[in-house]
Amino acid sequence: MSESMRGTRLGSTSYEVDNGISAPRQLTTYVCPDAHHTTLPFAEEADEIPDTWTCGCGLTATRWGQKLQPQPVARTGRTHWDMLLERRTIAELEELMMERLAILRGFDKKSA
Ligand SMILES: [Zn+2]
Numbered sequence: 001m002s003e004s005m006r007g008t009r010l011g012s013t014s015y016e017v018d019n020g021i022s023a024p025r026q027l028t029t030y031v032c033p034d035a036h037h038t039t040l041p042f043a044e045e046a047d048e049i050p051d052t053w054t055c056g057c058g059l060t061a062t063r064w065g066q067k068l069q070p071q072p073v074a075r076t077g078r079t080h081w082d083m084l085l086e087r088r089t090i091a092e093l094e095e096l097m098m099e100r101l102a103i104l105r106g107f108d109k110k111s112a
Contacts (some may be wrong), residue, residue, distance in 0.1 A: 030061035037064075 025041040032038070032055035042049045055061040084093070 029064040030055065031064055032057060032059040032061035034059055036061065 006089070010112045024043050024044045027039050028042050028049055030038045030040070030053040033058055034055070036055050036057055036059075038053055038055055038061055040053065049063070053061045088096070
């Protein structure tokens with residue numbers, strides 16, 4: 001009985017499932033200033049593949065293959081303290097601090 005059922009409509013029915021494999025996809029890679037790579041599949045017909053993508057680290061990643069513009073090194077790591085140390089040594093700062101303290105103590109004595 002099972003033998004007779006087998007083979008019927010052979011070749012006429014395709015069980016290939018197209019669901020979920022809708023559009024061909026192209027992988028687009030983004031590189032952030034910290035050299036993280038993010039690869040995302042975009043539908044090939046999507047004209048609007050973004051040129052930039054927000055990296056997982058929060059920086060803006062540039063699409064690989066686009067003109068990779070050298071990012072100016074942001075001087076965010078430089079604090080006022082760093083800049084101060086470029087002009088003054090610790091010894092000088094201590095001296096200034098002692099002067100300040102002396103003045104403050106002087107004022108305290110006067111006001112007290
Ligand atoms: Zn990153």
